[in-house]
Amino acid sequence: MVKEIERAGIPVVHICTITPISLTVGANRIVPAVAIPYPLGDPALSKDEEKQQRRKIVKTALKALSTEVSDQTVFDVE
Amino acid sequence: MSAFRIVHYINQFFGQIGGEEMAHIPPEYREGKVGPGLALEANFKGEAVIVGTVVCGDSYFNENMEEAKETILAMVEKAKPDLFIAGPAFNAGRYGVACGAMAAYVKEKLNIPVVTGMYIENPGADMYKTDIYIISTRNSAAGMRDAAKKMAALALKMLKNEKIGASSEEDYIPQGKRVNLFEKLRGSERAVNMLLQKLQGKPFTTEYPMPDFDRVPPNPPVADIQRAKIALVTSGGIVPKGNPDHIESSNASKYGRYDIHGVMNLTSDTYETAHGGYDPSYANADADRVVPLDVLRDFEMEGKIGSIYEYFFSTVGNGTAVKSAKAYAEDFSKELIKENVQAVILTST
Amino acid sequence: MKLELGYIPITNIEFAERSYVEGSTLYVSKEELSDVLLQDENISSVSFAIALPGDKTRITPVKDVIEPRVKVEGKGGMFPGVLSKVDIVGSGRTHVLKGAAVVTTGKIVGFQEGIIDMSGPGAEYTPFSKTCNLVLVITPKEGVVQHEHEHTVRMAGLRAAAYLGELARELEPETIETYEFLPLLESIERYPDLPRVGYVKMLQSQGLLHDTYVYGVDAKRTLPTLISPTEVMDGAIISGNCVSACDKNPTYVHQNNPIVHDLFKRHGKDLNFCAMIITNENVYLADKIRSSDRTAEICGYLKLDGVIISEEGFGNPDTDLMMNCRKISDKGIKTVVITDEYAGRDGSSQSLADADPSCDALVTGGNANEVITLPKMDKVIGTEAYVGIIAGGWDKNKAEDGTIQVELQAITGATSEVGFGYLSAR
Numbered sequence: 001m002v003k004e005i006e007r008a009g010i011p012v013v014h015i016c017t018i019t020p021i022s023l024t025v026g027a028n029r030i031v032p033a034v035a036i037p038y039p040l041g042d043p044a045l046s047k048d049e050e051k052q053q054r055r056k057i058v059k060t061a062l063k064a065l066s067t068e069v070s071d072q073t074v075f076d077v078e
Numbered sequence: 079m080s081a082f083r084i085v086h087y088i089n090q091f092f093g094q095i096g097g098e099e100m101a102h103i104p105p106e107y108r109e110g111k112v113g114p115g116l117a118l119e120a121n122f123k124g125e126a127v128i129v130g131t132v133v134c135g136d137s138y139f140n141e142n143m144e145e146a147k148e149t150i151l152a153m154v155e156k157a158k159p160d161l162f163i164a165g166p167a168f169n170a171g172r173y174g175v176a177c178g179a180m181a182a183y184v185k186e187k188l189n190i191p192v193v194t195g196m197y198i199e200n201p202g203a204d205m206y207k208t209d210i211y212i213i214s215t216r217n218s219a220a221g222m223r224d225a226a227k228k229m230a231a232l233a234l235k236m237l238k239n240e241k242i243g244a245s246s247e248e249d250y251i252p253q254g255k256r257v258n259l260f261e262k263l264r265g266s267e268r269a270v271n272m273l274l275q276k277l278q279g280k281p282f283t284t285e286y287p288m289p290d291f292d293r294v295p296p297n298p299p300v301a302d303i304q305r306a307k308i309a310l311v312t313s314g315g316i317v318p319k320g321n322p323d324h325i326e327s328s329n330a331s332k333y334g335r336y337d338i339h340g341v342m343n344l345t346s347d348t349y350e351t352a353h354g355g356y357d358p359s360y361a362n363a364d365a366d367r368v369v370p371l372d373v374l375r376d377f378e379m380e381g382k383i384g385s386i387y388e389y390f391f392s393t394v395g396n397g398t399a400v401k402s403a404k405a406y407a408e409d410f411s412k413e414l415i416k417e418n419v420q421a422v423i424l425t426s427t
Numbered sequence: 428m429k430l431e432l433g434y435i436p437i438t439n440i441e442f443a444e445r446s447y448v449e450g451s452t453l454y455v456s457k458e459e460l461s462d463v464l465l466q467d468e469n470i471s472s473v474s475f476a477i478a479l480p481g482d483k484t485r486i487t488p489v490k491d492v493i494e495p496r497v498k499v500e501g502k503g504g505m506f507p508g509v510l511s512k513v514d515i516v517g518s519g520r521t522h523v524l525k526g527a528a529v530v531t532t533g534k535i536v537g538f539q540e541g542i543i544d545m546s547g548p549g550a551e552y553t554p555f556s557k558t559c560n561l562v563l564v565i566t567p568k569e570g571v572v573q574h575e576h577e578h579t580v581r582m583a584g585l586r587a588a589a590y591l592g593e594l595a596r597e598l599e600p601e602t603i604e605t606y607e608f609l610p611l612l613e614s615i616e617r618y619p620d621l622p623r624v625g626y627v628k629m630l631q632s633q634g635l636l637h638d639t640y641v642y643g644v645d646a647k648r649t650l651p652t653l654i655s656p657t658e659v660m661d662g663a664i665i666s667g668n669c670v671s672a673c674d675k676n677p678t679y680v681h682q683n684n685p686i687v688h689d690l691f692k693r694h695g696k697d698l699n700f701c702a703m704i705i706t707n708e709n710v711y712l713a714d715k716i717r718s719s720d721r722t723a724e725i726c727g728y729l730k731l732d733g734v735i736i737s738e739e740g741f742g743n744p745d746t747d748l749m750m751n752c753r754k755i756s757d758k759g760i761k762t763v764v765i766t767d768e769y770a771g772r773d774g775s776s777q778s779l780a781d782a783d784p785s786c787d788a789l790v791t792g793g794n795a796n797e798v799i800t801l802p803k804m805d806k807v808i809g810t811e812a813y814v815g816i817i818a819g820g821w822d823k824n825k826a827e828d829g830t831i832q833v834e835l836q837a838i839t840g841a842t843s844e845v846g847f848g849y850l851s852a853r
Contacts, residue, residue, distance in 0.1 A: 041367030265846025
């Protein structure tokens with residue numbers, strides 16, 4: 001899907017846990033997620049902490065969308 | 079039952095007219111079999127006969143393709159065949175293209191089964207392998223006996239409407255489509271045999287060659303993210319509770335488009351996952367863990383982004399054919415472009 | 428380790444007043460077995476049915492299939508760490524009711540249980556159309572949550588298999604096979620000229636309905652380790668997963684791992700089968716990296732010449748598979764992998780979620796997306812109510828005449844990635 005969105009001309013960021021698949025599939029802007037059943041969450045954390053973590057990941061995604069890339073790039077969450 | 083009728087296509091060389099110096103000759107029709115037709119017919123064992131043969135120069139065909147195709151089609155049609163065979167062309171490039179083009183054209187126009195044969199590196203193989211059955215042959219006419227046998231066998235199967243097996247069973251060039259078959263040995267034994275071949279430095283054939291993955295160059299970044307309209311897309315199967323579109327838990331045949339106008343976050347009362355490939359309890363408890371709408375709404379209010387597109391798109395990425403996923407994305411991307419969405423956040427599980 | 432497997436062939440199952448084996452018939456007392464199973468307080472009721480090869484019977488939704496075995500000599504008991512105390516198994520003698528199987532079904536736990544047809548076109552795709560099946564239909568009590576439900580059904584299957592296996596304790600096996608797995612150095616000493624071959628078995632470990640247990644430990648909490656293949660024959664590995672049904676290994680397939688058996692067949696002749704390594708397929712990327720690193724390190728440490736790697740499942744585990752393949756190949760070890768494909772219903776889509784150039788010798792269990800039409804059966808054990816939502820089904824896939832269309836992925840064991848079946852694709 002990610003490639004077709006890109007092909008349509010819209011910059012797209014792929015948030016996913018298994019970044020190697022994303023690289024193989026051909027996403028250009030990639031942000032690593034937490035785990036497969038909860039890419040943007042963590043049931044081990046409190047609700048607030050969990051949301052903070054989600055904020056960080058989405059913030060990184062927005063940064064990725066605003067960044068010029070020439071090749072496939074993984075943007076690590078700070 | 080009377081024998082099936084076959085028309086055969088060959089070039090000037092196999093038509094015994096001459097070599098390269100005669101490659102310019104236009105198509106001509108001869109009654110009965112010529113050259114390689116003898117070998118083919120011997121393999122039909124009376125079940126099929128070659129009623130006529132079209133002989134055409136390779137240069138002529140390739141230089142006048144449209145005209146040659148029409149002329150030859152007319153010749154073939156007149157003979158009222160049940161099946162059309164071209165070649166085998168082995169590694170002769172122009173002959174291979176002619177065989178492939180003509181077989182594909184006869185199949186399209188006359189709606190009868192067709193068979194040809196060529197060497198895997200023949201340019202005609204790559205051009206036509208997805209349209210027609212091309213028996214894989216050796217790279218020179220030394221492989222005629224073997225090629226004729228396999229082409230004839232496949233032709234008879236098609237004539238009798240029998241099930242055509244996988245490429246490894248019939249020895250045709252794979253058509254870019256995976257076909258299931260039952261092997262004589264179970265998988266574990268095939269693996270042990272393959273490993274022993276590999277260990278001994280002997281040839282082995284993988285059952286699935288690694289694909290080439292195509293690439294799309296990255297788009298320029300969003301110029302002003304604070305004013306951008308952003309859409310959310312997921313392959314994590316998040317759907318309104320009750321899965322109103324009945325998206326399948328695996329190999330989804332559709333995607334959903336869900337209104338999130340005024341929705342501030344995805345709660346366990348309103349959303350769940352239809353995905354069958356992971357433990358669903360975490361996403362069912364809080365779907366923001368898969369589609370981060372709550373956080374994005376906060377960013378919207380804080381002015382960190384312009385707005386959120388009022389629908390999100392969702393499908394199940396579990397065992398879903400890449401081709402389907404591609405088609406869904408092609409489809410909703412049109413809407414995104416039309417609605418002036420400037421960026422997409424795609425989440426996967 | 429040296430293990431003798433004594434086979435008592437079973438070709439029929441009948442219900443009776445008490446449970447015993449006579450000739451090749453397994454007689455089962457419903458009352459006795461009920462008593463064993465109802466010890467679990469989460470079970471509200473259990474009923475039994477028999478499905479024999481050729482019957483016009485469908486079992487669905489299937490959770491697990493287990494072979495009745497009993498440990499008659501040597502340390503430990505069946506399913507160590509789960510049913511029996513934790514103790515090393517894999518030595519001595521084990522009796523097997525060959526041809527019999529326990530199948531668990533009942534109200535669905537999740538999306539992912541499978542279908543077993545005992546006759547017709549579907550029967551060709553599942554190995555369990557050829558076994559005599561005692562089916563347990565298990566109804567949990569109200570309020571039992573998903574994880575508990577899965578655990579309850581899993582344990583019931585194992586208990587029933589152990590109970591039936593016990594009936595073979597005093598029987599004289601018709602045939603006995605001996606499997607000896609030597610310490611590495613002895614093995615190399617005995618077969619100095621044969622290539623050293625290992626088997627890397629990947630275990631599904633992705634959470635609910637996707638877990639596997641080794642001596643009772645959830646495989647997701649383990650690092651790759653060495654295990655004797657004879658331990659696996661004694662039930663050291665059990666299945667807690669059935670998604671998608673086509674390419675998950677039921678406990679029966681762990682007990683009868685075909686790669687183990689086929690490597691043993693060539694052992695001492697063409698190769699020296701001297702290592703079995705189990706590893707997992709977790710949901711965190713760091714785990715995938717750690718586990719594949721460790722697996723490759725073990726293979727390198729043992730200086731193996733060749734390795735067969737089997738996957739369990741598809742999608743993100745394709746990445747574990749490719750990482751294992753690449754890292755083991757990088758050690759100069761020859762690799763063959765076994766997987767299956769999700770190439771779309773027409774076969775024209777990408778088969779795997781991940782790929783790597785090192786993966787040049789691949790055996791496939793076939794395209795799991797291929798659609799098959801299953802005829803209406805005279806008898807359904809379990810319920811067909813879920814055939815539209817199990818993995819491989821779709822909404823309204825059941826026609827008015829009772830025929831059902833599903834992808835092969837819904838059929839238990841159809842595209843086995845340990846090569847238990849004959850299906851392939853090109």
